[in-house]
Amino acid sequence: MQPLFLRTTLRAIETRALAAGLPLMERAGLAIAQFTHERTDLERRILVLAGPGHNGGDALVAAAELTELNHAVDLLCWGAETRSDTARVAYEQFLANGGRLLTALPRYANWQMAIDGLFGIGLNRPLQGDWLSLIERINTCDLPVLAIDLPSGLCSDTGQILGAAIQANWTLSFIGLKPGLFTLQGRDHAGEIYLDTLGLTSENLAGANAQLVNQMPATIARLRRPRHAHKGMFGDVGVIGGGLGMVGAPLLAGRAALLLGAGRVWVSALAAGAPAYDPLMPELMFAPVDQLLEPDNLAALVLGPGLGTEDVAVEALRQALAGAVPLVLDADALNLLAAHKPLARQLTKRRAPAILTPHPLEAARLLGCDTATIQADRLQATAELVKRYKACVVLKGAGSIVSDGKQTYLNASGSPALSSPGQGDVLAGMIAALLAQGLSAIEAAQLGVYLHGRAGDVAEQTGTGPIGHTASETAQFARRLLNQAVLAL
Numbered sequence: 001m002q003p004l005f006l007r008t009t010l011r012a013i014e015t016r017a018l019a020a021g022l023p024l025m026e027r028a029g030l031a032i033a034q035f036t037h038e039r040t041d042l043e044r045r046i047l048v049l050a051g052p053g054h055n056g057g058d059a060l061v062a063a064a065e066l067t068e069l070n071h072a073v074d075l076l077c078w079g080a081e082t083r084s085d086t087a088r089v090a091y092e093q094f095l096a097n098g099g100r101l102l103t104a105l106p107r108y109a110n111w112q113m114a115i116d117g118l119f120g121i122g123l124n125r126p127l128q129g130d131w132l133s134l135i136e137r138i139n140t141c142d143l144p145v146l147a148i149d150l151p152s153g154l155c156s157d158t159g160q161i162l163g164a165a166i167q168a169n170w171t172l173s174f175i176g177l178k179p180g181l182f183t184l185q186g187r188d189h190a191g192e193i194y195l196d197t198l199g200l201t202s203e204n205l206a207g208a209n210a211q212l213v214n215q216m217p218a219t220i221a222r223l224r225r226p227r228h229a230h231k232g233m234f235g236d237v238g239v240i241g242g243g244l245g246m247v248g249a250p251l252l253a254g255r256a257a258l259l260l261g262a263g264r265v266w267v268s269a270l271a272a273g274a275p276a277y278d279p280l281m282p283e284l285m286f287a288p289v290d291q292l293l294e295p296d297n298l299a300a301l302v303l304g305p306g307l308g309t310e311d312v313a314v315e316a317l318r319q320a321l322a323g324a325v326p327l328v329l330d331a332d333a334l335n336l337l338a339a340h341k342p343l344a345r346q347l348t349k350r351r352a353p354a355i356l357t358p359h360p361l362e363a364a365r366l367l368g369c370d371t372a373t374i375q376a377d378r379l380q381a382t383a384e385l386v387k388r389y390k391a392c393v394v395l396k397g398a399g400s401i402v403s404d405g406k407q408t409y410l411n412a413s414g415s416p417a418l419s420s421p422g423q424g425d426v427l428a429g430m431i432a433a434l435l436a437q438g439l440s441a442i443e444a445a446q447l448g449v450y451l452h453g454r455a456g457d458v459a460e461q462t463g464t465g466p467i468g469h470t471a472s473e474t475a476q477f478a479r480r481l482l483n484q485a486v487l488a489l
């Protein structure tokens, strides 16, 4: 895991480091120059774009250093009024070394690489006019681009594109990683991400706002099985859902729960005449909804996949909330919570764990806003959901966020292979299986989301994705990944 920092936290860290006399801009510029030098030759020119703030200052130091290393460099440098001393000195040195100053991008050019130092964490409004055109031009030039700190135009905290954003091949980020690099549009713009802390130690970097989950969580150690194992040790999972026309949804969740190691799994589909047998996974058991809602019968209960919003669904949710079984609430269970205040109140008063797994539209319903507002600040929206519903929350989508208010994780695994129907049902079943095997709500949500995402990554690497990968396959891939990781401990 790696710490993630919001802009305000980074500013505070920077201020302390500068007060202690650390030459941050020099170090950043030299790191950029070194990174570029290792990937270029001296034959062809390099383009450096420097914006009005310190991000531009880093770019100027890099430009000067590249000329020191005998590179031929073109510099486009707009809005230099607010330059620091370090940046001014670098600029003079750049010109003295024979660097070429551009006032606009020439129509034809033959650069081997561009360095994007237009805007970093100081971007504070949507880009317009010449800035917008410049970024759009760069993105159509088919040039390898290195972004300084983050791709210009990307919001550091949220991953939103403010007007337009540089499409980078690499991002060399400084001091700490930013959430915006990993959620929403961040992954599509940042390319390969590198971090240089500029010499700051972990003591200087206290106060992270979230943790990036980019490797298998250590909690898998708790899933190791003793030789004397029997199925009664791994918890019973129930799945309630499957209204008319949606009977497949709880089957997907139930199968995923079995594949992820739940001791036994019962499914209850509400639709009249729903089959009470799964020919593809006969290990699943079926029971009437009342039986699954009896107190203390289960170690975890998934409620929601294909549930519908009929009275019988409302009653099932009411009873589940009244009980003490750890819950995973997905899909229509979330829509019901949004629509029925008494159910939401019941959830906030509940003492046993509950995990809500909304996608952005469900999250919008839960918060009474629109999807764009959720996506505009996914970390903030998750925090609001946790506060309002007093539950552990997984806000799904590229860069899923998992939080219980005390700990907040941003998941780095995942791929467009997962943009296919039923993936949410599978995720809910996986999380329930992990709950049933003894992980806490936040642990089960964090590990389930990571494994689900990794399964999508593997699908992409092995050719069942990104196109046409199915949710059933995701559960199979996740099982393999979990076993490989547990056996390698």
Ligand SMILES: NC(=O)C1=CN([C@@H]2O[C@H](COP(=O)(O)OP(=O)(O)OC[C@H]3O[C@@H](n4cnc5c(N)ncnc54)[C@H](OP(=O)(O)O)[C@@H]3O)[C@@H](O)[C@H]2O)[C@@H](O)CC1
Residues within 6 Å of the ligand: 014, 018, 024, 025, 028, 051, 052, 053, 054, 055, 056, 058, 082, 118, 119, 120, 121, 122, 123, 124, 125, 126, 127, 128, 131, 148, 149, 150, 174, 175
């Ligand atoms: N502090 C340090 O020593 C270190 C900082 N470091 C580096 O500095 C970066 C942060 O620097 P920064 O704070 O100067 O912000 P930056 O991203 O350059 O942009 C601010 C400028 O952009 C302008 N502006 C904003 N939005 C705009 C828009 N839409 N359209 C047009 N203009 C807009 C804004 O103008 P204003 O809002 O005042 O009008 C201001 O002039 C950081 O990402 C890292 O690379 C590291 O090297 C470590 C050491």
Ligand SMILES: Nc1ncnc2c1ncn2[C@@H]1O[C@H](COP(=O)(O)OP(=O)(O)O)[C@@H](O)[C@H]1O
Residues within 6 Å of the ligand: 359, 396, 397, 398, 399, 400, 413, 414, 415, 416, 417, 418, 419, 420, 421, 422, 423, 424, 425, 426, 427, 452, 453, 456
């Ligand atoms: N592009 C993507 N990158 C990463 N994860 C994704 C992507 N698209 C979908 N997912 C994941 O797939 C799952 C989709 O869930 P959901 O939208 O509830 O699907 P469904 O309603 O079809 O079951 C979520 O866990 C989500 O985070």
Ligand SMILES: [K+]
Residues within 6 Å of the ligand: 055, 116, 117, 118, 119, 120, 147, 148, 149, 150, 151, 152
């Ligand atoms: K940048």
